[in-house]
Amino acid sequence: MPRVALGLALAMFAGLCTTIGSLLGVVGRPSRRFLALSLGFAAGVMLLVSFLELLPKGIAVIGLTRAYAAFLGGLLVMFALDVAIPHVYEGMEDAAGRRGASGLLKVGVLVALGVTLHNVPEGMATFVATLADIRLGMAVAVAIALNNVAEGIAVAVPVYAATGSRKKAFVWSFLSGFAEPLGAGLAAAFLLPFLRETTIAGMLAGVAGVMVFLSLEELLPAAREHGEEHLSILGAIAGMTMMAASLRILAG
Secondary structure (H helix, E strand, O other), X not given: OHHHHHHHHHHHHHHHHHXXXXXXXXXXXXXXXXXXXXXXXXXXXXXXXXXXXXXXXXHHHHOHXXXXXXXXXXXXXXXXXXXXXXXXXXXXXXXXXXXXXXXHHHHHHHHHHHHHHHHHHHHHHHHHHHHHOHHHHHHHHHHHHHHXXXXXXXXXXXXXXHHOOHHHHHHHHHHHHOHHHHHHHHHHHHXXXXXXXHHHHHHHHHHHHHHHHHHHHHHHHHHHHHOOOOHHHHHHHXXXXXXXXXXXXXXX
């Protein structure tokens, strides 16, 4: 099934973008302004895709009430996961002056664990979106990939600061990102036989909840923390504009 293969490939692409972040973190440390703009950009992409593509597609098939229930379910699942395993961008801070090597390594390991466990449902989201609509799957993959670049930085920076090893920082980032295609693979192996039009519609609405949570709880706050007051919203506007143009072009 070509669409199944494409869904797995897009999840792999999104997951491997953590390695881009790790390279940025240990070779050419990005500026705070760049981080603020890129995080805001990713949030803008996710919000636009969620409210103009994912949720409307769910409503069109299963109705407003059931689609909203699925959307709320996505929000609550991510909230529970976030409470159980915090998903932070603490690793972006240059904490070397405040923490010892063991403390920095602990930060890196905890961030990597959080990223890994959060990436599994994100991989599933990419896969399901691709099954529903190829252009939608591409949009979701791009949004998650941008988020994963930031996550790669968050994992790599404290590990590199603690160990002095670029290789270890890169490996930790790679392993955390590999959870993305793993999630897609699990969806393909166990969910594919049960996916019908109504099931996919409900999952798309749930994915919208997941992406809205990531945007509002993590990306935009982190963007404001790392940049000047207006950089995060400018990045979000740019992300929405570029994604809207991309979706229009892909629609033909």
